[in-house]
Amino acid sequence: MFVILVYDVNVKRVVKVLKTSRKYLHWVQNSVLEGEISKANFHKLKAELRSIINDEEDSVIIYVFRSLQYSSREIMGIEKGGQDIFL
Amino acid sequence: MKKTIYIFNDGQLKRKGNTLYFESEEQKKYLPVEDVGELMVFGEVSLNKKFLEFASQKEIIIHYFSYYGYYMGSFYPREHLNSGHMILKQAEHYLDEEERIRIARQFVSGAARNIRQVLRYYNNRVGGISETLNRVDEVIMSLDDCHDISRLMAAEGNIRDRYYRVFDIITRNPDFPFEERSRRPPRNHLNTLISFGNSLMYTIVLSEIYRTHLDPRIGYLHATNFRRFSLNLDLAEIFKPIIVDRVIFSVLGKKMITVNDFEEEGEGIMMKDRARKTFVQELDAKLKTTIKHKGIGRPVSYRRIIRLELYKLEKHLIGEKFYEPFIAQW
Numbered sequence: 001m002f003v004i005l006v007y008d009v010n011v012k013r014v015v016k017v018l019k020t021s022r023k024y025l026h027w028v029q030n031s032v033l034e035g036e037i038s039k040a041n042f043h044k045l046k047a048e049l050r051s052i053i054n055d056e057e058d059s060v061i062i063y064v065f066r067s068l069q070y071s072s073r074e075i076m077g078i079e080k081g082g083q084d085i086f087l
Numbered sequence: 088m089k090k091t092i093y094i095f096n097d098g099q100l101k102r103k104g105n106t107l108y109f110e111s112e113e114q115k116k117y118l119p120v121e122d123v124g125e126l127m128v129f130g131e132v133s134l135n136k137k138f139l140e141f142a143s144q145k146e147i148i149i150h151y152f153s154y155y156g157y158y159m160g161s162f163y164p165r166e167h168l169n170s171g172h173m174i175l176k177q178a179e180h181y182l183d184e185e186e187r188i189r190i191a192r193q194f195v196s197g198a199a200r201n202i203r204q205v206l207r208y209y210n211n212r213v214g215g216i217s218e219t220l221n222r223v224d225e226v227i228m229s230l231d232d233c234h235d236i237s238r239l240m241a242a243e244g245n246i247r248d249r250y251y252r253v254f255d256i257i258t259r260n261p262d263f264p265f266e267e268r269s270r271r272p273p274r275n276h277l278n279t280l281i282s283f284g285n286s287l288m289y290t291i292v293l294s295e296i297y298r299t300h301l302d303p304r305i306g307y308l309h310a311t312n313f314r315r316f317s318l319n320l321d322l323a324e325i326f327k328p329i330i331v332d333r334v335i336f337s338v339l340g341k342k343m344i345t346v347n348d349f350e351e352e353g354e355g356i357m358m359k360d361r362a363r364k365t366f367v368q369e370l371d372a373k374l375k376t377t378i379k380h381k382g383i384g385r386p387v388s389y390r391r392i393i394r395l396e397l398y399k400l401e402k403h404l405i406g407e408k409f410y411e412p413f414i415a416q417w
Contacts (some may be wrong), residue, residue, distance in 0.1 A: 019104040024121045036090075041121050085371060086364060087094045087109050087116065087130075 002065040003042065004034045009058035016052045017060070021045065027081040035083060088375075088390065089124030091294075093367050095360055100126075100134040102141040120145050125294045127287075128152065129363065148297055150290040155272070155357055158286040161293060163303075170300040176404040177305045188239065190403070190410060191308040192230055195243045197325035197412025199227045202250050204415045205328045209257045209336075219253050239308065243324075250328075258339045262346045272355020276346055277335075279356045283363070284331035285323070287370060292319040292326070292393060299397045322396060329415045330389060334369045343369070381416070 005025060007017050018027075024045045025033035037045070042064075049060055065071065094100075098111030107118040120141075128151040142149060143164035150161045180186040203223050210216040226246050233239045247268075254265040254277065263277045273279040296303045296319055306317030308324065338344045348362035358366070377386035380395075387395070396413055403410035 019106075022104060022117045022119060023106045024119050026119060026122075027117060035119060035122055037122070044121075081116075084116075085090055085092055086368075087092060087096055087098075087111070087114070 001039070001042070002034070002036055002068050004032070004063040004065075005060065006032050006063075007058070007060040009053055009060070013052055013054070013058060017049060017058075020048045020052060026083045029080040088388065090122055091125050091127060091291075091371060092118060092123055093127045093129065093364075093371075094132055095129045095364060097131040098133075100132055100138055102138050107141075120147075123147055125150065125290075127290065127367075129156065129360075146297075148294050150294075152286075155352065155355075156283055156286075156363060158290060161290065163293075163297065168298070168300045173300040173401065173404065174302050174305075177302055180404055181305050181307060187307050188234065188236065190400075191236060191239055191321070192233065193410050193412050194308045194321045194324050195233075195239050196227065196230050197414065198243065198328065199223060199230070199246050200412070200414045201325060201328040202246060203227065205332060206250065206253070209253075213256060213259065215256050216253050219249050222249055236308070236310070243308075257336055260339050263339055272353065272357075274355060276349050276356055279349065279358055280335050280338075280344070280366070281331070283358060283366060284335060284370065285327060287367070288323045288327055288331050289319050291374070291390070292322045295390070295393045295397060296322075298394065300401060301397055322393070322400075325396065325412050326389075326393060330370070330373055334366065334373050338366060338369055 003025065005021055007014075007021075008031060009017050021027075021033045024037055024041055025035040028034050046062075053060060094109065096111045096113065098109055101108045101110065104117070106120040107123060109116050109118065123145075125148045126142075128149060139149075139162060142162065146164055146167050148161055148163060151159050153159045180190060203220065206216050206220050206223065210220055223246050226242050230239070230242060233242055251265055251268055258277070263280075264275065265277050266275055268281075269275065269278050270282060273282045293303055293316055296316075301318060303316040303318045306319075306321045309317040309320040343365050344358075344362045348359050348365075349356050350359060351357070374390040375388050377388045378392075379385070380387045380392070383395075392413055399408070399410050402408045
């Protein structure tokens with residue numbers, strides 16, 4: 001499945017959330033990551049994030065898509081990050 | 088399915104923040120370690136032991152290619168699927184001449200029948216191949232009478248020879264004549280494409296073997312020797328016509344690669360980076376393409392079909408089900 005993860009957390013935990021998410025997803029722009037992920041890894045990612053964030057102050061939203069059919073991705077301005085199989 | 092990452096630029100690969108990190112002059116990029124299955128390295132990339140340890144732990148294979156685009160070797164991490172039983176069975180089937188031929192014959196027959204499918208398709212489209220098609224059919228019929236490996240290899244060589252000779256009719260591109268098969272180094276443009284595609288195919292199959300219990304060092308058609316992996320060469324025979332060759336026809340047909348994308352290098356012809364990228368992109372897209380699988384009844388990618396092929400071989404080795412190669416239906 002494909003997910004888009006956005007977060008808005010206290011600055012103390014920003015780096016931790018970013019680093020954790022980056023193990024599983026591609027960084028797109030500040031506080032946004034996306035990518036294909038397996039169910040098992042999705043659970044792992046959520047468990048790791050849950051142990052980092054503070055439920056009172058932070059917010060993480062994950063949009064889940066079964067597939068990318070019927071979707072398109074448009075970019076305005078510059079492309080900061082994203083997925084690329086070529087380096 | 089985990090991604091294959093192709094590195095063409097020069098730079099450094101690192102372990103950083105518990106994930107993969109690539110740094111070059113133009114870019115700094117994190118790669119999600121959980122989403123990477125293998126790395127194909129074409130550029131001058133430096134890395135350290137810490138990185139290899141991490142790759143090993145995450146079961147990521149690293150294949151590297153020389154400046155000329157030739158396969159140089161792989162970082163094959165510690166085996167993670169251990170099965171003494173499977174290795175014994177694999178060796179047993181290799182040592183028993185009768186059994187070895189039975190498996191090798193399936194590989195040759197798979198390769199030949201897939202070649203046949205490609206020829207049949209182009210015979211309907213451009214014509215003029217029916218004679219070759221008949222000859223290939225005859226050789227396929229005669230495979231059952233081959234009782235030693237060298238005869239089998241000869242039959243396979245015969246088919247491939249005839250097959251390559253109609254490449255000019257198929258590609259209809261006067262800039263890319265086949266002439267003759269030349270290797271190390273390839274002496275014309277088409278041969279360079281074929282060699283490049285085949286070596287990518289060998290590494291892809293090797294990566295898939297790593298995800299099964301099979302040992303890539305024991306092959307059946309290609310003799311097991313002291314040099315390198317051979318099981319991946321065997322399996323690749325089946326997929327070369329339907330994957331690599333079709334990609335070649337497609338990039339040439341759409342003029343995505345032209346003679347300007349090559350340069351002479353000593354005795355051989357070499358692809359420029361842009362052409363390599365284009366080819367790799369098309370091949371990667373091909374491997375991701377899904378087709379409806381007859382046995383499973385749902386769409387599977389070509390890459391998955393390669394893995395399924397290995398599972399079928401495993402079943403054969405443990406005596407569950409006789410191995411029959413995958414034949415494209417279109």
